[in-house]
Amino acid sequence: MKNLPQIETERLILNAITCSDIPQIVEYLQDKVYSDFTSNIPYPYRKEDAEYWLQLAEEAFVKRQGFTFAIRNKDKKLIGAIGLHDEGSDKAEMGYWIAIPYWNQGYVTEAAKAILDFGFRELKFNKIFATYFPHNPASGKVLEKIGLKKEAILIQHLKKDGQYYDIPLFSIFRNEYI
Template sequence: MKKLNEFPEIETERLVLSKLKEEDLDLVTEYLQDRIFSDLTSNIPFPYTRKNAEFWLKMSEEAFDRNTGYTFAVRNKERQIIGAIGLHDRDGDKAELGYWMGRPFWNKGYITEAAKALIEFGFKELQFNKIYATYFLHNQASGRIMEKIGMEQEALLKQHLKKDDEYFDVMMYSIFRK
């Protein structure tokens, strides 16, 4: 992955993707209180605390410093955080896409818009060959987002993720630079 010295800012029609900040954490903590986020993702705990948010911010900053990932705050044009999206390096030439959106902002196409911009950034700026994402089979909405952004179903990964002592199958979607 190509190393950028400054954390980038990406603007889309309705959104600004920018660096996570300490000031975002109260809203992040508030959004992620809803159990649905833990149920639909592999890495968001329930209950979600301010300490979880602080740890996430620290990990995001370290990933950027080590050139292993970019976690963007998804912001409206007023620059209020409404969700997050990230690309994390897996083996240098491919990256994993992950995202969440605050519940008041669901079903408005924001993640689709942010993900399209991030995929373009990943291919053009970071020179990835492949970007992939996975979702729990009970989270069909995430699969629809992956299709809308041009990803294609690649594989069903059996018992691929463990959460709360239970193994889950996940579907993997991917998209390639060429």
């Protein structure tokens, strides 16, 4: 795979994030909710943060360790991002964010289904997993909708703003999916 493929769903186009997406990414991620709901999106979010994230995504793809896609509507407008990060042992972690104007419309569920398919059929992962903060139950609902099941609660797994969080771990296996 020389380039990140383009994946199309009923309402979405998943493809590579580009430098021209940076202003939109910075605008979307200004809301503190993204920092509150994730372990790796800083607040405030700056242009330099987006440039660094894009650089990391490109480097991970070159090494075949990360596959980060823009989530775009059919008008090709960026509305979020989703990806798989190869954790070794034929497993990958899925992560995503979606711009607030597009919440509760099924876009993440639609994108995540496509990414599961890509991960199992194209990348041949055996396991795809995801975690989320308990104060973001909508993310857990997305995982359940696409077939992931709760595997564990990781006790005091993440520390954020001086507080430890028990983190739900959801997963699905290739033989359950295909």
